[in-house]
Amino acid sequence: MGKQCKGCGAHLQNTDPMKAGYITDLTKDFCVRCYRLNHYGDTKQLNLHVEASSVLNEISLMEKALYVWVIDIFHLEASQIPSLKRWLNEKPVIVIFTKRELLPLTMSQSKLIRAVQPFLKQSQINVVDVIISSKMGKEGKDLIIKSIKRLKDSLKLEKVVFFGQTNAGKSTLLNTLFSETSQLSVSAYPGTTLDLLKIDTSIGDVYDSPGIDLKDNILNHLPLEAVKLLQPKRQIKPITYQLMQNQSLIIAGLAKIDFLGAQQLSVTAYFPESVEIHRTKVENSTTQFERAQENLFSIADKKLRTTQLKNNPEGFDLVIDHIGFFSIKGKVQNVSITCSEHVSFSQRKVMI
Template identity: 30%
Template sequence: MTDNNSDLYCIGCGAKLQTTDPNAAGYLPESSLAKAQSGESELYCQRCFRLRHYNEIQPVGLTDDDFLRLLNLLGQADALIVNVVDIFDFNGSLIPGLHRFVGDNPVLLVGNKADVLPKSLRRAKLRDWLSHQANANGLHPVETVLMSAKNQSDIESLMHTIEKYRNGRDVYFVGVTNTGKSTLINGILKQTAGVSDLITTSRFPGTTLDRIRLEMSDGSGLIDTPGIIHRNQMAHYLDAKDLRLVSPSKVIRPKTYQLNDEQTLFLAGLARFDYLRGPRAGFTVYADNQLMIHRTKLETADDFYDRQKGDLLQPPRQGDEFPDLARVEFTPKVDSDIVFAGLGWIKVPAGAVVAAYAPEGVDVVMRPAMI
């Protein structure tokens, strides 16, 4: 029996293996540890085993101090920092103040999940938009790359770009939860070493629990880090069965609604959008194709939500604990996106007076229109 396996770590999530506390990171039974030590099984903790084989998640808490400690290590290392963001949830996948943690290390910005955006959107235009938004948030990447972690040719191109900037140094992959960092590294491993699905991946926030170092041929490392948890993302308010709605896997089909003022759109029961004042206009919703949109009159919207939340307006589901919706009002001067963190966005024409609602704690922001 041991809880001091200083040289044994789960290859799925990076947690230090231990056999004493079933509720802590890195736990596995002594018998399983013995099999792993003898080479009869792979070094996966019980949490990763259940997640990989049964899609069951066992919560293991990482504190804000844990994430702060990991971020502080970035500036101490001599490395290339690869910041992976989710293009579908760009605002929600930025790490606040990342530029203050990386020190003098160069940052390569990788916009992942490009495959879910409409094919009509030109990549060059999107790349310029991402670079501009990164600069506005204090991050000045040496280059911005668009890709899909599911596309092997994109991964090959990314590897060439990484080699261009790393100069023999380690490469740290950083990002918030669910940006696809671990899927991306698995893709790199499959292409370079023929190893499939080594690192545990899932839609559940917080799957990777500690740094995972993978050696490269020259002795430097590819390092996967735990996803920084943004408490203001919609994923933290959803039942496990509904997480697919905030992590699209197929190309989203925008839906345009011609609205008169004093009309309301409900994004299932998760968010609400009111068109308060202005001429009849088109409003385009960018969200997962399975998310049901319901239109109603503003004057009856409150009553409609109270009666239908958890029923017609699902999710949330009946019996789920769900925060009240908080209201924010906007009047964009130019065509803009009203973004519901982790759920999607609505393109709004200049001059429209609108209000947006999301669960208390979920960010709702306005940005220059992406499309």
């Protein structure tokens, strides 16, 4: 099969600069794309897409494998892989949540574990351990290695496969866990890893895999500059709005939320600092949203849809996939969201 790039896993080739794995000198270890990414942060050639079904098919065919599902805890809902049960059946899966430091430190470990239970239940897979890591895996590293070793031995498995949504932090985590041999490319943009890639480690063969990008991902419709700004590096600073009667929140150029008939409604926003949120009266919101769409977070396709939430309990989270979420507490008669078709959202129980 030839040699693979040690950064992204693409098979090295010297014939087509527009395809994955291109390098003039095939004795080198990294393709031009990874070289540029690692040395200059250059991302021009990063829009190479790997089909989710081919990744899932390939990993599901691996024999005697322990699976490690890496999930970005800040983007929990967007991390679900609807067909996962069909691909993995009863195969053992360790679940690792990354980027814990983005959530408030006041949230206890047990509260976090409780908050992720509905997500894990919905996936219907055979979860053998759950670990919460943070700071690029620096916190949680020992627990993860211990868990992998224990389960690999007790279940008599031969290899370990890391998988999960694109941008979840799989390659970053592997670089931390196996820093002696792992030189994987990482970036703030989706689709960095391009093929299954084996790393030799002290605990045996461990594989990185391309990110799974099943849902229509808003990040694929935003300018690269905006995508980078959506990757928070530090703890998210929550901002609370006390809403009265009929008011709206405008989330950059991404969405407008109208709250009608609000009574002592408290809405706390958990979004990266770069995403500006404005409060306004409902009657001014359409004009303000149009104006907000002139900024960096504007989506090229301007087709908008408005959805009215069916159910407004007295406390719930409203999650805007891949962007952030609102924690909504209090009474409101009607909540409606106006956004591009590429922005997906959902409701869940209050997480924090």
